[in-house]
Amino acid sequence: MTEFASRALGPDLPAALDEAAHRCLVAGFDGTTTVPDTLKRLIDRGLGGVILFTRNVRDAGQVRELTEILRTLRPDLLVAIDNEGGGIGHLVAAGAPEVPGSWALGVADDLRLTAGCADALAGHLLSLGITASYAPVADVQSRPENPIVRTRAFGGDPELVSRHLRAWIAATEARGVASCAKHFPGHGGTVTDSHHELAVDPRPYDRLDLAPFRAAVDAGVPMLMSAHVVFPALDPGRPATLSPRILSDLLRGELGFEGVLVSDALEMKAIADRYGEAAGARLALAAGADQVIVAVPDLEVTLACRDAVLHALASGELPEERVTEAAERVRRLALRYAVPPRPETVAAWDDGAGLTAARRAVRRSGAPLPGAMPGAHVVDLFPAPHPALNWGGEDLLTGVRAFDAAATGTAVAAEPGDVEAVVEAALRAAEGRPLVVATCDAGLYPWQGRVRDALLAVRPDALLVSTGLPEPGGALCAHGRGRVNLRAVAEVLTGRAV
Structure with missing residues (x-):
């Protein structure tokens, strides 16, 4: 048996x-x-x-x-x-x-x-x-x-x-x-x-x-x-x-x-x-x-x-x-x-409600919206996706490049083995172009703060974005890392905001 x-x-x-x-x-x-x-x-x-x-x-x-x-x-x-x-x-x-x-x-x-x-x-x-x-x-x-x-x-x-x-x-x-x-x-x-x-x-x-x-x-x-x-x-x-x-x-x-x-x-x-x-x-x-x-x-x-x-x-x-x-x-x-x-x-649903809400949330982040940043270099820092929650690992650069093919950057998911190397590579790539630094709950993940601060020490003109809860100094806040949240931020960064 x-x-x-x-x-x-x-x-x-x-x-x-x-x-x-x-x-x-x-x-x-x-x-x-x-x-x-x-x-x-x-x-x-x-x-x-x-x-x-x-x-x-x-x-x-x-x-x-x-x-x-x-x-x-x-x-x-x-x-x-x-x-x-x-x-x-x-x-x-x-x-x-x-x-x-x-x-x-x-x-x-x-x-x-x-x-x-x-x-x-x-x-x-x-x-x-x-x-x-x-x-x-x-x-x-x-x-x-x-x-x-x-x-x-x-x-x-x-x-x-x-x-x-x-x-x-x-x-x-x-x-x-x-x-x-x-x-x-x-x-x-x-x-x-x-x-x-x-x-x-x-x-x-x-x-x-x-x-x-x-x-x-x-x-x-x-x-x-x-x-x-x-x-x-x-x-x-x-x-x-x-x-x-x-x-x-x-x-x-x-x-x-x-x-x-x-x-x-x-x-x-x-x-x-x-x-x-x-x-x-x-x-x-x-x-x-x-x-x-x-x-x-x-x-x-x-x-x-x-x-x-x-x-x-x-x-x-x-x-x-x-x-x-x-x-x-x-x-x-x-x-x-x-x-x-x-x-x-099954009756149809409103496909636009989510994007409208995401845009509204970005605009209520408390700081004046920046102007468009064409050809920006985007450094997106975030923790590894939680295995139980199945967050898909969406990144801000992908959203920006959907509107601006000249944008470059990197998504850093989880703590890098060599923080200095990541910083140096980002600074070289961002030379002569706008720099965007996005963090997600840096208070919980100190490595993000180290990368951000090292970048700001050389590029104090960098625009800071928060994709988790609002963080000090952030000019923009997505209030979440869903694809539609990141799109709403990307629209602002590329001058596509409506």
Whole structure:
């Protein structure tokens, strides 16, 4: 008997309870045109959802075929994806609408533009057969040192974040796509990234950024995602994803959330290194989560999480009523969102809302716009793309050269081995021509500051651009590194601004 067949038998549980346990799982997988046999078996047992990533995307037609195959296997399967906009997305190859990240939308502060961008993303998802979006980000960027939220947030003011959340959720809901506010009860007050290690928010209860989540609940958001963050003021012993005090008492009891509560990915180091994914799945469901995400394509990890839940049910460690309650919430969500309309019936969306918002954000950077800089040499400094967020590594030089073929420059992604050599090469290439130096969150990445300062020491006339959060001395700020953000800056640098 094969290992999978042996596992598939599992504990001797009633069929309805076995199906309920499977509904509480969301699985990642490999494949663009076929579904792995292991995933087919999980779906047959009642798997609640799948999450797609760039690895599952080749083009729009292929994605539509893949989602149709998945729903042929189970019509009520939720097909979800991270779809925040800006540089955070997995559907570039499938023709995703170009919209700026949330921070730029907050800077533009036009709720019609935010709704237009959310509508475009949701309409595109429907055209591909995807009906659940793990967005928007409800976190408030509260700490300058925060390494993971930053321009993914609408801003640093809870009220501003709240009103843009409401606009985003309403527009997504109007399309019939399930939105998901994340990461409860907030990831913006940490100085670590829970993808890499356990994060802690040390603030007292009255300083936590709960207002946007209250706004999301009041707006009827159908899903919330938990944070792998410890909040000593709420529960000093466990991260939110595993805390009954935070998930059940605070979110369900005090905030009154009745929708589906989904965990952030269990393979993130904050859970995997301290508890293990399998124990994390069991503990998260016991704490009050309704679904747990296993985003890695290794389905053995998903099976281990599933088995931990089944054995905890069989032993009584995980109460049956907790899992059946969770599965019922997932079932109701699926009834409402799982089946998309036919692609040809999806109404068109506004392709211009994103560029309008990105342009508006650049113009609100606080400094007078510079004149055109023809033939500029552009030095674009930015950190390596985050592997979990799948930012595509877009660079400013490409955007500038789209309007000015005489422009030159280099994109420096991650710390160079020889900073002096990079500086010397840039100064030689920029001799006799305008110099543009762009940084992205240089405060978090000191090497960028060293390159910038060395260039300015010789070329104090260089124009400084910020492509992350605003930085001192920047003449322009993109407020994000999405392609449309960088295009809006390129338009200014080349005199194409409208």
